[in-house]
Amino acid sequence: MSWLRRLVNTFRPGLNRDIDRELSFHIAERAEQLREQGLSAEEAMRRARVQFGNPIAQRERTRDADISGWMDTALRNVRYAFRTLTHTPGFTVTVVLTLALGIGANTAVFSAIDAVLLRPLPFPDGDRLVLIEQTIEGSSNTAIAPARIEDWNRQSSTFEGITGFYVDDAVDTRGELPTRLRRAFVAPRFFDVMGVSPAAGHSFAAVDHHYGGPITLIISDRRWRSLGADPAMVGQSFRVGPNSIETIGIMPASFEFPAKEVDMWSADDIDAPWAISRALTWHTGIGRLKAGVTLEQAQADLSRVQAGLASQFPNTDGKIRVRVTPLKDTVVGGSRASLWLLFGSVSVLLLIACTNIAALLLSRAAKREPEIALRYSLGGSRRAVVGQLLTEAGVLACVGATLGLVVALGATRALRTLAPQLPRVDEIAIDGRILAYTVVSTAVVSLLCGLVPAWRGTRGVRPRPSPGRTQVSQRHSIQWVLVGVQVTLSVTLLAGAALLLRSVDALSRVDRGFDATRVLTFHISGTYGWETTDQHVQRINRAIDEIRELPGVESVAITSTLPGVRDEQQLEFALAEGRDRSSAPLVAEHRMVSPAYFETLQIPLLAGELCRRPADAGGKTGVVTEALVNRRFADLYLADRQAIGLHLTGGLDTLIKNGHLFGAPLPTRIVGIVGDAREHGADRAPSPTVYTCFSAPNPAPWHLVRTSGEPMAMATAIRLKVRELEPQRSVYDVIPLDTRIGDAYAQNRLRTSLLTCFALTALGLVVAGVYGTLSYAVSLRRREVALRLALGALRSTVVHELMATTVRIVGMSAAIGLVLALLFAQSLTTMLYGVTPTDPATLTGVVVVVLTVAFVAALVPATRAAFVQPMRALRED
Amino acid sequence: MSTSKNDILQGTLTLLVLKTLATSKRMHGYAITTHVQRVSDDLLRVEEGSLYPALHRMEQQGWLKSEWGLTEKNREARFYSLTAQGRKQLALEEVSWARFTEGVGRVLRYV
Numbered sequence: 004m005s006w007l008r009r010l011v012n013t014f015r016p017g018l019n020r021d022i023d024r025e026l027s028f029h030i031a032e033r034a035e036q037l038r039e040q041g042l043s044a045e046e047a048m049r050r051a052r053v054q055f056g057n058p059i060a061q062r063e064r065t066r067d068a069d070i071s072g073w074m075d076t077a078l079r080n081v082r083y084a085f086r087t088l089t090h091t092p093g094f095t096v097t098v099v100l101t102l103a104l105g106i107g108a109n110t111a112v113f114s115a116i117d118a119v120l121l122r123p124l125p126f127p128d129g130d131r132l133v134l135i136e137q138t139i140e141g142s143s144n145t146a147i148a149p150a151r152i153e154d155w156n157r158q159s160s161t162f163e164g165i166t167g168f169y170v171d172d173a174v175d176t177r178g179e180l181p182t183r184l185r186r187a188f189v190a191p192r193f194f195d196v197m198g199v200s201p202a203a204g205h206s207f208a209a210v211d212h213h214y215g216g217p218i219t220l221i222i223s224d225r226r227w228r229s230l231g232a233d234p235a236m237v238g239q240s241f242r243v244g245p246n247s248i249e250t251i252g253i254m255p256a257s258f259e260f261p262a263k264e265v266d267m268w269s270a271d272d273i274d275a276p277w278a279i280s281r282a283l284t285w286h287t288g289i290g291r292l293k294a295g296v297t298l299e300q301a302q303a304d305l306s307r308v309q310a311g312l313a314s315q316f317p318n319t320d321g322k323i324r325v326r327v328t329p330l331k332d333t334v335v336g337g338s339r340a341s342l343w344l345l346f347g348s349v350s351v352l353l354l355i356a357c358t359n360i361a362a363l364l365l366s367r368a369a370k371r372e373p374e375i376a377l378r379y380s381l382g383g384s385r386r387a388v389v390g391q392l393l394t395e396a397g398v399l400a401c402v403g404a405t406l407g408l409v410v411a412l413g414a415t416r417a418l419r420t421l422a423p424q425l426p427r428v429d430e431i432a433i434d435g436r437i438l439a440y441t442v443v444s445t446a447v448v449s450l451l452c453g454l455v456p457a458w459r460g461t462r463g464v465r466p467r468p469s470p471g472r473t474q475v476s477q478r479h480s481i482q483w484v485l486v487g488v489q490v491t492l493s494v495t496l497l498a499g500a501a502l503l504l505r506s507v508d509a510l511s512r513v514d515r516g517f518d519a520t521r522v523l524t525f526h527i528s529g530t531y532g533w534e535t536t537d538q539h540v541q542r543i544n545r546a547i548d549e550i551r552e553l554p555g556v557e558s559v560a561i562t563s564t565l566p567g568v569r570d571e572q573q574l575e576f577a578l579a580e581g582r583d584r585s586s587a588p589l590v591a592e593h594r595m596v597s598p599a600y601f602e603t604l605q606i607p608l609l610a611g612e613l614c615r616r617p618a619d620a621g622g623k624t625g626v627v628t629e630a631l632v633n634r635r636f637a638d639l640y641l642a643d644r645q646a647i648g649l650h651l652t653g654g655l656d657t658l659i660k661n662g663h664l665f666g667a668p669l670p671t672r673i674v675g676i677v678g679d680a681r682e683h684g685a686d687r688a689p690s691p692t693v694y695t696c697f698s699a700p701n702p703a704p705w706h707l708v709r710t711s712g713e714p715m716a717m718a719t720a721i722r723l724k725v726r727e728l729e730p731q732r733s734v735y736d737v738i739p740l741d742t743r744i745g746d747a748y749a750q751n752r753l754r755t756s757l758l759t760c761f762a763l764t765a766l767g768l769v770v771a772g773v774y775g776t777l778s779y780a781v782s783l784r785r786r787e788v789a790l791r792l793a794l795g796a797l798r799s800t801v802v803h804e805l806m807a808t809t810v811r812i813v814g815m816s817a818a819i820g821l822v823l824a825l826l827f828a829q830s831l832t833t834m835l836y837g838v839t840p841t842d843p844a845t846l847t848g849v850v851v852v853v854l855t856v857a858f859v860a861a862l863v864p865a866t867r868a869a870f871v872q873p874m875r876a877l878r879e880d
Numbered sequence: 881m882s883t884s885k886n887d888i889l890q891g892t893l894t895l896l897v898l899k900t901l902a903t904s905k906r907m908h909g910y911a912i913t914t915h916v917q918r919v920s921d922d923l924l925r926v927e928e929g930s931l932y933p934a935l936h937r938m939e940q941q942g943w944l945k946s947e948w949g950l951t952e953k954n955r956e957a958r959f960y961s962l963t964a965q966g967r968k969q970l971a972l973e974e975v976s977w978a979r980f981t982e983g984v985g986r987v988l989r990y991v
Contacts, residue, residue: 009940025909025958026932032910032955033928056929064929068936 009071013078022065023058030055076387080394088398094367095399098360101768102403105353106444107410108761112346114415114437118430120339124331125257125430127198128291132330133301135165135288137309137323139575139588146284149273151320152190154312155288161296161304164192167271167286168261171701184226184266191273194221196291197260204237204252211251211270214278218248219270224256226266261287281319289330302327322588334426340833341754347827348496348761353444355489355768357451360399362485362772364452366779368392368460375461389457396453404445408433411441422753424746455481482776483808487816489772490853493765494820495827497849500762502828502835503755505845509837510748516680516689517604519567522707522740523714527725528733529702537624539699542729544616547597547698549728550708553720557709561597563700566604566682567740568747576693579650579670589640589651591632591691592682595700601631601677603709609634611647611675614696627697630671636691637676649673651693671695684747686836707740714739754834766856773860777809781868788868789876798869805865806858813857817850824849893926893934895977898943898970901962906949908957909935935960943969 012018030051037047055061088095123129135155137147147167156165167190194206201221210216227236240249259265277283292301305325312320332339368375375388415431422428459481527546529539547559576589598614600606614620614629622628630651637646650670679689698704710717715737722734781788788801828840838845900915901907907915912935913926938944943966949959962970 021958022932022936024956028908028955028957029910029928029932036914054928061929061932065932065936068933069940 013070013074084395084398099403101356103406105356106404106407108349110411111414112349119427131292133327134330134333136326147286147288148281148284149278158308161301163291164196165290166190166192166196167288185264187265187268188271201252202255207270214272214275219251221252221268227253352761358485358488360452361455364456368456388461392457393453397449400445400449486772486776490816491820493769495823496762496765498824500759501845505838506836513685519740525737526703543698558599558603560600560603560707561698561704563595567744577652591693594694595697597698603707607678609676627695629674631675631694633692770860773857778864789873793873801869802865809861895973906959906961
């Protein structure tokens with residue numbers, strides 16, 4: 004371990020003193036010996052010293068044997084770097100802050116990428132979990148029939164297990180006031196597929212999935228804690244209406260699937276009457292691949308199984324295909340593209356910062372040319388000088404990175420606040436992996452910043468001290484290259500940001516087809532346990548009628564699904580009157596709404612009439628009788644016939660929840676056609692939609708209240724009204740509709756504002772780059788310009804000449820940047836709305852902005868150069 | 881490695897120091913020089929400039945260990961002694977020295 008001891012010695016402060024003591028002992032002994040031979044004390048000492056040789060050289064040589072040479076050099080370089088950097092505090096602070104922000108932002112975004120995208124899902128062998136979707140020819144994904152999931156599981160050979168789930172609202176009736184819960188209903192094998200067992204108790208047995216079998220619950224850790232964290236809770240039963248429900252297990256705190264807010268899991272009965280039908284669908288499918296099975300093998304296997312089912316059950320399975328995707332992709336969802344986009348742009352920004360700093364270091368190296376020449380003449384090697392300059396860049400990068408980690412800590416905390424809806428956001432943390440990443444990026448940054456200046460700054464310097472006067476150097480073309488890189492990269496960034504801004508703008512202008520302003524949304528708690536469907540309908544109708552009477556309320560409606568946010572409820576319908584067999588299936592969005600929905604959201608009725616409450620339409624209270632379709636539905640599926648008066652059937656699945664049948668089986672009569680509304684997002688074109696008129700899609704549906712004034716101002720009046728009507732019910736989730744829609748696009752906005760922020764920073768760096776480089780070029784040419792002015796050159800010519808250089812370089816770089824932007828904008832396609840990735844107006848605008856900004860930045864140093872006082876400049880130095 | 885004159889001297893110094901320390905318990909640098917001089921009847925003189933770098937290098941290599949102590953005259957000095965590794969090294973160096981002198985001798989004897 005001699006190298007280790009040497010390394011330690013390098014840092015030992017007492018080493019020199021120790022050696023000196025040892026050496027002077029030797030000289031003293033020698034002198035004493037000489038004295039004993041009869042010399043005078045003085046002469047003895049002199050002779051001893053002469054014999055010993057130069058003590059400083061001796062000490063150095065001895066020390067060299069004790070220490071690690073390269074470390075010593077490095078240490079000396081670092082000390083020297085610190086010393087020179089503190090001599091130019093302005094420069095140092097600028098560079099360190101730039102790097103701190105650059106590295107900090109980069110590290111923060113990387114930590115998000117690492118947590119969200121790179122790490123496996125927090126389940127054992129999480130990379131083997133897949134989402135299994137079924138697609139029906141010509142339409143998007145639909146829910147899966149439980150019977151089909153069982154078939155898939157039995158017949159496939161590449162899966163350890165296939166299971167399914169759906170999440171539903173539930174109500175806890177234990178307390179004084181009912182509280183709303185989220186309950187996941189899971190198919191058999193759910194916990195085996197996830198690879199997680201309850202922390203206490205056990206998971207579902209076959210009998211739990213049997214219709215008429217025991218009703219059992221597994222509760223989440225959070226729920227268990229909110230109930231008092233009693234370990235004896237496992238095995239306890241409680242009664243809900245006629246049912247006895249037993250809590251059989253508690254999940255570990257880390258288990259948050261299918262959603263963070265799920266409070267409990269229940270076994271879905273696979274042999275319930277409604278579960279046997281292959282046409283009734285409500286599950287989302289997931290599976291666990293066997294070890295070593297690839298996605299392609301699983302896909303091929305399951306496609307084969309489904310093809311078999313298709314020939315066995317042509318009516319229900321004929322058109323169904325399956326698609327297998329990694330579960331992580333679903334969890335991560337749309338944030339993948341956003342995160343990579345942010346990471347890409349934040350890295351480009353860091354690159355711009357690096358070129359900027361490289362240019363600064365380059366002019367610094369040029370100013371130090373005399374010093375470097377002196378070092379050469381004293382025998383310093385180019386390698387040593389390069390090492391010295393690189394160390395300076397390294398010191399800057401290290402200090403910057405250290406501050407950058409502080410920035411990153413703050414930024415990840417801010418990200419968690421700003422993007423709470425980002426999946427796995429709680430897993431983001433600065434840990435060892437992230438630190439390692441920072442160390443590596445610091446090394447890369449040091450090289451990026453330091454290599455060019457070190458290489459160029461030491462080249463062609465003659466090993467002689469420079470004469471008193473600074474030599475005019477022509478070696479600043481490389482600086483213009485660096486400026487060019489900055490301009491190129493920032494044009495690319497700005498183009499991306501501008502396209503996203505245009506999209507946000509276009510989205511805000513889009514006609515949603517409904518009016519979300521002055522609409523308050525909330526739930527009134529309700530439970531499945533105590534009421535019949537008729538009672539639900541009557542209670543909800545009474546509440547909305549009463550709220551309607553409140554002053555300040557214009558209309559009140561019920562909906563199963565909130566409009567304007569991504570929530571798809573696709574179903575396949577059929578026509579009672581029959582359709583051509585070859586035509587596309589009637590796949591449509593399904594919404595259960597009360598008749599006032601269209602008035603409340605101001606969706607126009609285009610033909611026919613509005614639907615009525617079943618009771619008003621001459622039917623039974625709890626039976627759906629009438630429906631409306633939107634124009635898109637009519638145009639797409641019923642273009643060749645009169646839509647009004649036809650009867651829709653099918654589409655039952657959302658009607659069945661928890662084994663409660665809401666409404667009788669359709670057919671429902673189409674009574675009218677309404678305008679197209681962008682029900683699931685402003686950026687999604689309206690899809691064919693069926694609105695069935697029913698006030699109780701579930702016991703606690705969304706309530707929408709159109710108010711004449713500020714919607715939140717009505718909240719208290721509504722609460723009071725509900726308390727008067729139903730003292731035991733709570734009003735919860737009271738938020739204006741436009742706020743909810745805004746929240747749904749928060750990620751979009753955050754992405755856009757972050758990218759805009761990066762792009763503007765890049766533009767700022769370009770200003771600094773152009774200004775700094777031109778100032779430097781001008782300072783080198785100061786004497787030349789002065790001489791020309793003295794000889795009668797026009798100031799305007801000088802300005803013109805300097806500006807021409809700048810404009811030429813910036814223009815060329817902007818053109819290259821434009822090409823890059825065109826290449827990379829394709830990756831933005833899915834994030835853009837109402838603007839193409841190659842939108843000429845946007846791209847031209849970006850180039851104009853960059854050129855203008857660069858022009859203004861160059862004007863100052865160019866003008867200053869032209870107004871130099873010739874005589875003074877020539878006398879300088 | 882080239883066998884320049886310097887290297888031979890360097891190697892010799894190591895051997896001399898190891899051998900010197902093997903015979904006594906511990907010694908400071910000055911004592912080593914006087915010991916070599918005396919034992920070799922003034923034939924060999926340790927060059928003082930090379931001694932201390934050599935001692936320190938040998939210590940770093942683990943052949944010697946050093947400690948501060950007092951001489952008989954109550955002066956503070958750094959004392960060196962041989963480690964187990966140093967003894968092994970001495971054996972190796974003695975063999976290679978023997979082979980070296982044997983080789984040189986044969987060349988010189990060749991007519």
